[in-house]
Amino acid sequence: MTVPTRVTAIDAEPGTVTDRLSGPVATLPEGLLHRLAQSGAEVLTDDASRAEAGRDWWPLAIGWAAEGAVPQRPGVVVRPHTTAHVATVLAACNEAAVPITPAAGRSGVCGGSIPVFGGVALDLTSLEGLLRVDEVALTADVRAGTFGPDLETALGRVGSGYTLGHWPQSMDLSTVGGWLACRGAGQYSTRYGKIEDMVLGLEVVLADGRIVRTEGHGPRAATGPNLTQLFVGSEGTLGVITEARFRIHPLPPAQERRAFGFLSFEAGLDACRRIMRRGATPAVLRLYDEAESVRNFEHAGTNVLIVLDETDPGLLAAILAIVDDECTTAGAVALDVALVERWLTHRNDVSALAPLWRAGVVVDTAEISGSWSVLPDLFDDVVTTLSAIDGTLAASAHQSHAYTDGACLYFTFAGRGPEGDDAWRERYYREAWDAVTNATLTHGAAISHHHGIGLNRSRFLPRALGSGFDVLVGLKQTLDPVGILNPGKLGLPSPFGPPPWP
Numbered sequence: 001m002t003v004p005t006r007v008t009a010i011d012a013e014p015g016t017v018t019d020r021l022s023g024p025v026a027t028l029p030e031g032l033l034h035r036l037a038q039s040g041a042e043v044l045t046d047d048a049s050r051a052e053a054g055r056d057w058w059p060l061a062i063g064w065a066a067e068g069a070v071p072q073r074p075g076v077v078v079r080p081h082t083t084a085h086v087a088t089v090l091a092a093c094n095e096a097a098v099p100i101t102p103a104a105g106r107s108g109v110c111g112g113s114i115p116v117f118g119g120v121a122l123d124l125t126s127l128e129g130l131l132r133v134d135e136v137a138l139t140a141d142v143r144a145g146t147f148g149p150d151l152e153t154a155l156g157r158v159g160s161g162y163t164l165g166h167w168p169q170s171m172d173l174s175t176v177g178g179w180l181a182c183r184g185a186g187q188y189s190t191r192y193g194k195i196e197d198m199v200l201g202l203e204v205v206l207a208d209g210r211i212v213r214t215e216g217h218g219p220r221a222a223t224g225p226n227l228t229q230l231f232v233g234s235e236g237t238l239g240v241i242t243e244a245r246f247r248i249h250p251l252p253p254a255q256e257r258r259a260f261g262f263l264s265f266e267a268g269l270d271a272c273r274r275i276m277r278r279g280a281t282p283a284v285l286r287l288y289d290e291a292e293s294v295r296n297f298e299h300a301g302t303n304v305l306i307v308l309d310e311t312d313p314g315l316l317a318a319i320l321a322i323v324d325d326e327c328t329t330a331g332a333v334a335l336d337v338a339l340v341e342r343w344l345t346h347r348n349d350v351s352a353l354a355p356l357w358r359a360g361v362v363v364d365t366a367e368i369s370g371s372w373s374v375l376p377d378l379f380d381d382v383v384t385t386l387s388a389i390d391g392t393l394a395a396s397a398h399q400s401h402a403y404t405d406g407a408c409l410y411f412t413f414a415g416r417g418p419e420g421d422d423a424w425r426e427r428y429y430r431e432a433w434d435a436v437t438n439a440t441l442t443h444g445a446a447i448s449h450h451h452g453i454g455l456n457r458s459r460f461l462p463r464a465l466g467s468g469f470d471v472l473v474g475l476k477q478t479l480d481p482v483g484i485l486n487p488g489k490l491g492l493p494s495p496f497g498p499p500p501w502p
Contacts, residue, residue: 289396
């Protein structure tokens with residue numbers, strides 16, 4: 001198993017780490033630790049393990065870690081090695097009414113794996129491995145704690161080589177279970193689909209320890225509501241995913257690249273729309289506004305589009321012919337295809353987050369999705385509103401995932417306030433997120449494309465779902481009546497108290 005290296009260590013001596021989130025913290029009843037140890041899973045109570053399990057890649061958590069603090073530490077970290085271990089641990093926590101937060105790579109950027117009420121942090125990283133590959137049906141069974149690079153390496157060694165095709169920015173730090181729990185989408189999703197398109201069935205442990213399997217017996221089934229999709233995107237609030245069956249693909253035999261420059265972001269969006277409308281599905285179709293074209297590619301006065309596809313040579317030629325035709329018709333200028341390699345080389349680098357925080361700069365990204373008809377105005381509104389917030393240094397966007405009906409816009413904002421005013425950073429952060437999300441909802445778009453909701457976006461979900469939020473609450477009460485599973489997330493009511501953020 002690959003153990004990823006995190007770029008931000010907790011900057012504090014063991015035993016001196018503090019918790020930044022205020023609110024009630026669950027106490028562990030007498031006898032629970034003993035019962036957890038009897039489950040067969042590893043039980044860790046040392047300060048270092050608890051501190052590390054108290055944070056994920058939420059930018060505020062990274063900033064706090066740079067100051068020797070975490071959002072909230074669990075009372076204990078439990079690391080199961082089998083599904084049976086998970087079932088025993090959940091049953092014990094359910095009977096004791098102790099909160100349990102499932103996590104693995106903890107690469108999420110919305111605070112989804114932070115144990116905000118303490119309790120038990122369930123570390124699933126030892127529940128890993130490729131279990132089975134059906135080379136005829138092109139399916140693979142994988143355990144939830146498997147890290148992305150390990151899965152791709154294992155698939156590449158089977159027969160003539162296969163791939164899942166899921167390449168999130170967090171690839172090195174994230175796991176199969178995390179992709180599913182947050183309803184993720186990789187950078188090649190236009191070619192291979194999003195995680196919900198890839199998954200056929202799941203093994204899930206419910207709050208009371210029951211183990212259930214959903215679908216996965218064929219390419220699709222009309223056997224009532226799709227229970228697999230019920231758990232995809234539930235962020236550990238309805239059950240703990242322990243295994244999944246996926247569609248896989250032979251390794252692509254050919255690849256080609258393109259790069260273009262557009263006079264306006266809107267013109268580039270329209271070209272992407274027309275490409276998708278004609279049925280072309282290049283793996284990468286990413287459009288950057290002028291600010292990000294300078295920042296990422298050192299190209300001023302243009303909006304850079306990079307294109308990459310990998311598939312059968314015949315399909316590849318047809319798809320890129322459509323790309324070339326639409327971009328030329330739109331008046332785009334062909335650019336050096338080396339820009340694609342530049343993106344590939346730097347696409348997963350987030351090492352600047354902690355140094356920026358130490359320098360007093362608040363940085364985050366917010367990805368939303370909307371229909372092609374609203375995206376130009378939504379882009380303008382969000383960038384204008386962010387730019388108007390006092391202290392904003394930069395507000396920009398790129399289009400990162402395209403579909404026939406719309407696309408994902410990925411906004412970046414950065415701000416700096418008065419020197420020494422630590423409280424300003426959190427106020428600014430909250431105001432920036434309010435600006436992005438309110439504009440998104442006003443335009444009728446979706447408040448998250450692939451990062452999920454977690455803790456940071458919880459306050460917006462009731463408004464985003466409308467009356468559907470009551471249905472989600474009802475599902476939570478049915479599947480987790482005691483309320484132990486990842487409380488404080490998705491805006492769901494919790495018996496342990498209100499979420500401590502914002």
